[in-house]
Amino acid sequence: MLRLEKLTKTYPTGDMALQAVDLEIPAGQIVALIGPSGAGKSTLIRCINRLVEPSSGAAWLDDVNLTRLSQAALRRQRRRMGMIFQEYALVERLTVMENVLSGRLGYVGFWRSFTRRFPQKDVDEAYRLLDRVGLLDMADKRADELSGGQRQRVGICRALIQDPALLLVDEPTASLDPKTSRQIMRLIVELCAERGLAAIINIHDVALAQMFVNRVIGLQKGRVVFDGPPDALTAEVLTQIYGEEDWEATIRKPEDEDEAEAAPLPAGAGGA
Numbered sequence: 001m002l003r004l005e006k007l008t009k010t011y012p013t014g015d016m017a018l019q020a021v022d023l024e025i026p027a028g029q030i031v032a033l034i035g036p037s038g039a040g041k042s043t044l045i046r047c048i049n050r051l052v053e054p055s056s057g058a059a060w061l062d063d064v065n066l067t068r069l070s071q072a073a074l075r076r077q078r079r080r081m082g083m084i085f086q087e088y089a090l091v092e093r094l095t096v097m098e099n100v101l102s103g104r105l106g107y108v109g110f111w112r113s114f115t116r117r118f119p120q121k122d123v124d125e126a127y128r129l130l131d132r133v134g135l136l137d138m139a140d141k142r143a144d145e146l147s148g149g150q151r152q153r154v155g156i157c158r159a160l161i162q163d164p165a166l167l168l169v170d171e172p173t174a175s176l177d178p179k180t181s182r183q184i185m186r187l188i189v190e191l192c193a194e195r196g197l198a199a200i201i202n203i204h205d206v207a208l209a210q211m212f213v214n215r216v217i218g219l220q221k222g223r224v225v226f227d228g229p230p231d232a233l234t235a236e237v238l239t240q241i242y243g244e245e246d247w248e249a250t251i252r253k254p255e256d257e258d259e260a261e262a263a264p265l266p267a268g269a270g271g272a
């Protein structure tokens with residue numbers, strides 16, 4: 001379980017990016033964190049794995065207070081928190097396989113994979129993951145030869161090979177077309193379910209969030225202003241989070257659910 005207690009971040013510039021956020025996410029639960037640009041979504045997940053140092057408050061992963069760890073202990077705990085980035089953060093000149101294996105080193109040291117040798121069991125697991133996301137035949141391709149959707153699949157494999165308990169996902173579809181975005185969201189949600197992983201998925205696209213998760217958290221100016229099921233996201237709530245806009249097209253209607261369910265991920269959908 002992940003628990004945030006009054007988690008607060010004020011940047012040196014004075015930006016109050018997070019203001020005393022309290023949050024509990026049980027093991028295995030997938031949450032979408034929505035909100036406009038600048039709401040604090042990236043800061044929130046980065047304060048959990050301490051790519052950003054919180055100003056005050058605490059983040060607990062099970063019985064470990066992440067905010068209090070020494071650097072060495074933090075490195076160990078980061079293994080339990082896979083991260084998926086908007087811009088994929090692959091090493092362009094390395095192969096798909098090398099990028100996936102670099103996940104074994106933790107996401108802050110992935111450039112070191114260049115000089116590393118990996119045990120066979122890691123290589124086997126990397127092949128299994130690539131197969132699962134439909135990229136088995138791409139293992140030896142260089143990262144810079146891939147499409148956006150394929151890159152994000154590599155990013156997903158790199159996070160999962162850590163065997164984390166929690167996935168921190170920052171706008172995974174922001175650089176992808178709508179169809180590929182859905183495929184990537186579906187893949188992330190399916191993999192979390194298969195592995196019993198909890199996840200925080202930052203996403204500014206409300207409709208996409210509603211399609212795939214049962215719990216949505218709305219962030220506005222560093223504060224939680226909504227926490228509930230997708231169906232409770234009324235026009236009024238969305239206006240509160242994002243400001244005045246016509247929300248009619250976004251409010252989920254019953255027929256949308258049929259569509260979401262009727263579109264399973266095609267087998268070996270690596271072409272996106």
Ligand SMILES: Nc1ncnc2c1ncn2[C@@H]1O[C@H](COP(=O)(O)OP(=O)(O)O)[C@@H](O)[C@H]1O
Binds near residue numbers: 013015016
């Ligand atoms: N490194 C930084 N230094 C100063 N201010 C920052 C930094 N990163 C983010 N901010 C500010 O913190 C607020 C939240 O940003 P961010 O967490 O990136 O929001 P989101 O991911 O929802 O777009 C914004 O006002 C942003 O300008």
Ligand SMILES: [Mg+2]
Binds near residue numbers: 041042043170171
């Ligand atoms: Mg962000």
